[in-house]
Amino acid sequence: MKRLTIFTPTYNRAYILPKLYESLCQQTYQDFEWLVVDDGSTDNTKELVEEWIREKKVAICLYCQENGGKMRAFNRAVGMTNSELFVCIDSDDQLSNENVVKDSLDFWDIHRNDYNEKHVAGMVSLRRSLHGRHDLTAAPSHGSLYNLCRYYGGETTIFLLTNILRNYPYPSFDGEKFVTDVYIYDRLDEDYQFIFHPYISQNCEYRQDGYTMSYRKLLFSNPRGHREYHAQRIRLRKKGLIHSVICYISLSLFVQDHTLFSASPRRLLTVLLYPLGCMKYVYDRYMLSREK
Structure with missing residues (x-):
């Protein structure tokens, strides 16, 4: 059994996936499995990954599902994983150098028991985008996912303990294919803290066919999932409570849910706002309407 599972959800990314594969092949330490979930691709993704499996340069597991979105692929991948640690590396990203797996696992082994205020559920390192800048001199040694990700503008890589992650699945809604990653992070932050590894573990590139480039349209194509995210933030009394209540109301109107008051975690505040x-x-x- 490998210590680390590198999970990649992919949909019609055969044209960019080889860059990630090459960065995995270059790793000096191979104690990982690459778990690829093909989310109903109509290109040659399946044939490409099957060819890499036959090459046997990297331990690869391929699972093909009907197109259901990243959160269903994520839930499926966690359920299939037996490794100690689990990390999601998107199909348009690559590991930053040949020692990422070794350096990450070594750092985890050294520091995982350093902090006792809360149980540690994982480790946060950095992603480098084409325009990203990272100042490591003032980096915190540990903290919540919210604070660590906010500190670096979301440009982070998150290694999670698999046995903990299994208890925090994404919700799914018929006809919808997206729930923001922060939904899980908010829940994890209630119970755990995370070690910060001041290390750039991957390079990322936001592409026109990715989630980030069409975020507003994405959210309103998946309004129930986005509303559940805000409802959870209201229940957990997260920062930005007023904003979440306003978004909860707007999205309830969007899906024509007339139980928005009775189902609200903060009924009086919902009425007032x-x-x-x-x-x-x-x-x-x-x-x-302007973006169509």
């Missing part, structure tokens, strides 16, 4: 929620709903509908 209802006019602002209506205004946001009108604004969001207008902006979506």
Whole structure:
């Protein structure tokens, strides 16, 4: 059994996936498995990965599913994983150098028991984008996922203990294919802390066919998942409570859910902020119409 599972969800990314594969082949330490979940691709992704499996340069597991979105692929991958640690590396990213696996596992072994305020559920390192800048001199040694990711503008790589991650699945909604990653991170932060590894573990490139480049349209194509994210933030009393209540109202109107008051985790606040929620709903509908 490998110590680390590197999970990659992919949909029609055969044209870019070889860059990630090459960065995995170059690793000096091979105590990992690459778990690829093909989310209903219509290109030659399946044939490409099967060819790499036959090459036997890297331990690869391929699972093909009907197109259901990253959160279903993620849940499936966690359920298939037996390794100690689990990390998601997207199909348009690559490991930053040939020692990423070794350096990450070594750092984890040295520091995993350093902090006792909360149980440690994983480790956070950095992603380098084409325009990213990272100042490691003032980096915190540990903390919540929220604070660590916010500190670096979300440009992070998160290694998670698999046996803990299994208890935090993404929700799924019929007809929807996306729930923001922060949904899981908010829940993990209630119970655990994370070690910060001041190390750039991967390079990322945001592409026009990716989630990041069409985020507003993505959220409103998956309104129930996005509403559940805000409802959870309200229940957990996270920062930005007022914003989450306003978004919850707007999205409830978007899906025509008339139980928005009775189902709200903060009913009185929902009533008080209802006019602002209506205004946001009108604004969001207008902006979506302009983006079509």
